[in-house]
Amino acid sequence: MNLPRQLCTFYLDGxxxxxxxxxxxxxxxxxxxxxxxxxPPHVRGLINLRGQIVTAIEMRTRLGLSPRQxxxxxxxxxxxxxxxxxxxxxxxxxxxxEVSDATFEPxxxxxxxxxxxxxxxxxxxxxxxxxxxxxxxxxxxxxxVGS
Amino acid sequence: MSIDDExxxxxxxxxxxxxxxxxxxxxxxxxxPGARDRIAAIFRTIHTIKGTSGFLGLPRLQxxxxxxxxxxxxxxxxxxxxxxxxxxxxxxxxxxVRRILANVEATGGEGAEEIDDVVxxxxxxxxxxxxxxxxxTGSAAAPTALPVGPPNPGPRSAPAGAATGSGPQPxxxxxxxxxxxxxASAAPPGAAPSLSIPAAVxxxxxxxFVEPLIAPQIPAQSTRQQHDPPAGSSVxxxxxxxxxxxxxxxxxxxGELVLARNQVLQFSAASKDxxxxxxxxxLDLITTELQEGVMKTRMQPIGNVWNxxxxxxxxxxxxxxxxxxxxxxxxGTELDRTIIDAIKDPLTHLVRNSVDHGIERxxxxxxxxxxxxxxxxxxxxxxxxxxxxxxxDDGQGIDRKQILARAVKRGMISSDRAARMxxxxxxxIIFLPGFSTAEKVSNVSGRGVxxxxxxxxxxxxxxxxxxxTKPGHGTSIKIKIPLTLAIIPALIVTTGGERYAIPQVNxxxxxxxxxxxxxxxxxxxxxxxxxxxxxNLLPLVYLNQVLGYAxxxxxxxxxxxxxxxxxxxxxxxxxxxxxxxxxxxVKPLGKExxxxxxxxxxxxxxxxxxxxxxxxxxxxxxxxxxxETRERTLRETxxxxxxxxxxxxxxxxxxxxxxxxxxxxxxxxxxxxEFPRAMLERAGKxxxxxxxxxxxxxVVLREMLCDDDTVPDASAPLQVVVYSERGxxxxxxxxxxxxxxxxxxxxxxxxxxEGILGAAVIQGKVTDMLDVxxxxxxxxxxxxPQDTAA
Numbered sequence: 035m036n037l038p039r040q041l042c043t044f045y046l047d048g049x050x051x052x053x054x055x056x057x058x059x060x061x062x063x064x065x066x067x068x069x070x071x072x073x074p075p076h077v078r079g080l081i082n083l084r085g086q087i088v089t090a091i092e093m094r095t096r097l098g099l100s101p102r103q104x105x106x107x108x109x110x111x112x113x114x115x116x117x118x119x120x121x122x123x124x125x126x127x128x129x130x131x132e133v134s135d136a137t138f139e140p141x142x143x144x145x146x147x148x149x150x151x152x153x154x155x156x157x158x159x160x161x162x163x164x165x166x167x168x169x170x171x172x173x174x175x176x177x178x179v180g181s
Numbered sequence: 182m183s184i185d186d187e188x189x190x191x192x193x194x195x196x197x198x199x200x201x202x203x204x205x206x207x208x209x210x211x212x213x214p215g216a217r218d219r220i221a222a223i224f225r226t227i228h229t230i231k232g233t234s235g236f237l238g239l240p241r242l243q244x245x246x247x248x249x250x251x252x253x254x255x256x257x258x259x260x261x262x263x264x265x266x267x268x269x270x271x272x273x274x275x276x277x278v279r280r281i282l283a284n285v286e287a288t289g290g291e292g293a294e295e296i297d298d299v300v301x302x303x304x305x306x307x308x309x310x311x312x313x314x315x316x317x318t319g320s321a322a323a324p325t326a327l328p329v330g331p332p333n334p335g336p337r338s339a340p341a342g343a344a345t346g347s348g349p350q351p352x353x354x355x356x357x358x359x360x361x362x363x364x365a366s367a368a369p370p371g372a373a374p375s376l377s378i379p380a381a382v383x384x385x386x387x388x389x390f391v392e393p394l395i396a397p398q399i400p401a402q403s404t405r406q407q408h409d410p411p412a413g414s415s416v417x418x419x420x421x422x423x424x425x426x427x428x429x430x431x432x433x434x435x436g437e438l439v440l441a442r443n444q445v446l447q448f449s450a451a452s453k454d455x456x457x458x459x460x461x462x463x464l465d466l467i468t469t470e471l472q473e474g475v476m477k478t479r480m481q482p483i484g485n486v487w488n489x490x491x492x493x494x495x496x497x498x499x500x501x502x503x504x505x506x507x508x509x510x511x512x513g514t515e516l517d518r519t520i521i522d523a524i525k526d527p528l529t530h531l532v533r534n535s536v537d538h539g540i541e542r543x544x545x546x547x548x549x550x551x552x553x554x555x556x557x558x559x560x561x562x563x564x565x566x567x568x569x570x571x572x573x574d575d576g577q578g579i580d581r582k583q584i585l586a587r588a589v590k591r592g593m594i595s596s597d598r599a600a601r602m603x604x605x606x607x608x609x610i611i612f613l614p615g616f617s618t619a620e621k622v623s624n625v626s627g628r629g630v631x632x633x634x635x636x637x638x639x640x641x642x643x644x645x646x647x648x649x650t651k652p653g654h655g656t657s658i659k660i661k662i663p664l665t666l667a668i669i670p671a672l673i674v675t676t677g678g679e680r681y682a683i684p685q686v687n688x689x690x691x692x693x694x695x696x697x698x699x700x701x702x703x704x705x706x707x708x709x710x711x712x713x714x715x716x717n718l719l720p721l722v723y724l725n726q727v728l729g730y731a732x733x734x735x736x737x738x739x740x741x742x743x744x745x746x747x748x749x750x751x752x753x754x755x756x757x758x759x760x761x762x763x764x765x766x767v768k769p770l771g772k773e774x775x776x777x778x779x780x781x782x783x784x785x786x787x788x789x790x791x792x793x794x795x796x797x798x799x800x801x802x803x804x805x806x807x808x809e810t811r812e813r814t815l816r817e818t819x820x821x822x823x824x825x826x827x828x829x830x831x832x833x834x835x836x837x838x839x840x841x842x843x844x845x846x847x848x849x850x851x852x853x854x855e856f857p858r859a860m861l862e863r864a865g866k867x868x869x870x871x872x873x874x875x876x877x878x879x880v881v882l883r884e885m886l887c888d889d890d891t892v893p894d895a896s897a898p899l900q901v902v903v904y905s906e907r908g909x910x911x912x913x914x915x916x917x918x919x920x921x922x923x924x925x926x927x928x929x930x931x932x933x934x935e936g937i938l939g940a941a942v943i944q945g946k947v948t949d950m951l952d953v954x955x956x957x958x959x960x961x962x963x964x965x966p967q968d969t970a971a
Binding site (some may be wrong): 049053066068069070071072074077079080081082084085086087088091110115118119120162173174 | 239407434435436625677679728729768769770772773774777779781783785789790791792793
């Protein structure tokens with residue numbers, strides 16, 4: 035199948051990432067959030083999105099990348115889920131990109147373990163590589179959550 | 182035949198509603214056997230189900246309802262009169278219909294529900310069978326109607342032409358089956374897209390009632406409706422079904438609108454422009470009305486729950502050989518749908534109890550000068566922002582002495598305590614788990630589970646239960662519940678710069694210590710802070726410590742103590758600041774955060790920011806308030822039971838490898854089990870066995886303690902020590918159980934390796950003391966609750 039697939043793209047620590055556009059509810063600017071003590075480290079806080087409470091996930095931490103500098107405010111990519119949705123905190127938003135399955139390849143084995151878990155695969159674009167997040171894995175609660 | 186899912190779904194919803202109505206009609210009919218309109222209503226319902234089931238290809242359902250319909254025909258014509266036997270048979274039919282429908286819903290097929298007995302019974306009851314009904318089984322076709330229309334006395338000719346030329350079909354029109362032979366052929370399919378569905382015509386013209394397909398256009402329709410108001414079916418035309426999820430979303434949006442409105446009002450207050458002021462005032466009014474309107478859409482009359490009680494009471498009364506009538510007042514009292522769901526089971530239980538225990542047998546009642554039949558009255562009304570539900574019976578009441586005697590016999594309280602108990606305290610014993618006054622366990626009740634569940638369920642939704650009784654005259658149970666679950670009153674506090682909401686239900690009082698009191702008031706027992714609250718020691722928990730903001734609590738000039746109730750324990754939660762009480766809207770947390778026991782949910786504050794709602798029970802557990810006290814009570818009991826052995830402890834001795842003796846305090850052992858090796862299964866990387874309906878993970882101590890993974894004997898069964906903590910179990914696989922001894926547990930040497938506390942001399946031999954927590958931590962760090970593991 036060579037159906038074109040649309041990915042909503044964003045940047046994280048210099049890497050170019052994408053997530054299926056159908057999974058994305060909206061993209062919003064940085065929001066004030068409420069800290070959640072005792073939560074896993076990648077949970078940055080809770081955002082009020084028009085009455086919907088959305089859990090904000092620091093994608094740099096989740097993917098094991100280097101921490102973002104304090105003064106760089108992240109953007110929110112809000113992903114739909116059956117219990118209200120989560121927001122992915124990313125460095126910068128890219129375009130919606132159409133990709134073809136022909137250019138797809140699974141992640142090489144050398145990619146860091148923490149990233150590979152959420153990495154569905156790589157699209158080889160002309161100039162750069164587009165890493166696709168695995169939305170299903172992302173929406174599962176991460177392991178290692180304290181009771 | 183491919184069945185359109187939508188049609189099936191519609192049919193199921195429709196039928197479930199109709200069946201509920203049927204139950205009520207039957208019970209009402211029994212009270213007033215002459216009520217023709219009731220029989221007609223029942224008849225129509227059954228007929229509709231029959232017709233639709235024929236269309237949808239559900240032959241068993243069709244056969245069953247056909248049998249019922251034939252019997253009903255005789256009843257309606259007055260050929261037969263209603264007897265309890267007939268009612269029971271018809272109700273049995275309704276039950277089977279329900280089960281078949283449930284099968285259809287679950288599997289899409291009818292399932293193998295046994296219908297022959299019921300059908301035979303129904304046929305047998307038609308003692309004077311007329312020639313027609315059986316012969317006509319499935320012979321011709323009639324249109325299937327979705328909802329049944331109003332009753333229609335007397336034959337009415339169906340203008341087939343009118344139906345054919347009906348043109349656009351109003352979506353709300355409900356048509357009854359037209360039963361004119363030849364009708365189906367006269368009406369071409371498609372004339373009325375949703376309705377002209379062929380099904381069986383089984384009735385002779387004498388039972389015929391026809392609803393014109395486009396009711397509003399036929400003059401006769403409107404006059405008839407005036408003369409013959411249909412029982413409870415006219416509402417359907419003015420209402421539509423809405424997905425509850427949609428209502429919840431609307432509710433959310435309205436909540437947001439309210440916040441935005443508040444902000445607009447703030448800005449406009451600063452403005453002098455009359456246009457801005459006027460508009461913001463209008464916005465204010467409209468928003469308020471909209472909010473009320475949307476709230477109302479989620480409200481349902483409590484009658485929706487009560488509906489099934491007449492049938493329940495009747496069936497129970499028949500089963501217990503009693504005569505009971507049920508009166509209901511205030512069935513229109515409205516409640517949020519979440520509450521409606523939550524009170525269904527508790528109410529059912531209370532009604533059962535009343536019939537089974539409350540109301541006496543007819544002979545006993547007469548002997549006490551009461552009418553033969555008992556009465557149960559259910560009342561519902563709004564009062565002080567809460568919904569009151571009262572359930573009272575005129576039965577024998579609750580005998581306080583009997584309760585106390587039973588509680589003492591069961592060892593729930595001591596006889597000393599019983600003698601000192603007030604009447605109210607004694608009555609409240611019925612809410613303790615495991616208590617039942619029933620002499621023997623009946624089908625209906627008396628298993629000793631129930632009242633405690635009723636109480637827990639009602640309290641879970643923030644309600645209260647109160648019993649009052651007059652021996653010989655009856656019992657009355659009063660339930661008070663909030664109107665809605667979604668909005669609860671809560672105390673807002675601040676700690677670590679963030680706001681937290683504490684549900685008011687758990688709140689007892691607030692204590693504020695200032696200056697010297699703050700420094701001297703908080704005392705410490707071996708590092709555990711306590712406060713003397715009116716002479717009693719109140720354990721203190723620092724919220725910033727529980728939430729991990731700070732590792733210790735510095736001395737402060739002001740101490741805010743919030744006295745909270747968790748289970749049956751009180752504790753004081755120390756917070757940085759107390760803000761205010763507020764009505765908050767509870768919203769669930771996402772998957773990532775559900776596992777944090779300290780939080781019950783989140784809410785959006787007036788300024789639009791999110792605040793977390795504390796789970797008081799979770800906080801208490803996390804900080805050790807609950808488990809600690811429980812363990813202490815347990816220890817006290819143990820010591821009392823076995824005073825002679827004070828200072829000694831029972832130990833389980835077992836062998837984990839050749840010559841390796843290990844001991845574990847017996848108090849930590851839930852059970853000893855033997856599993857054949859064939860039962861061993863693997864889940865992930867772990868060995869597990871199925872044990873009492875659960876999966877028991879196994880830890881092989883030989884591997885863990887001795888780094889020795891040779892299997893000693895592949896054919897020998899596994900010896901497993903089952904260890905349980907807080908409802909979870911883990912199996913420790915050992916080589917051999919040696920003995921149970923009582924000995925001093927003073928450890929003589931420090932532990933040499935992980936999982937071993939140390940060594941002691943037991944029965945003259947050096948024995949390792951097992952550190953269960955360390956073993957489990959090594960096996961799975963997540964298994965133990967964090968505060969225990971730490």
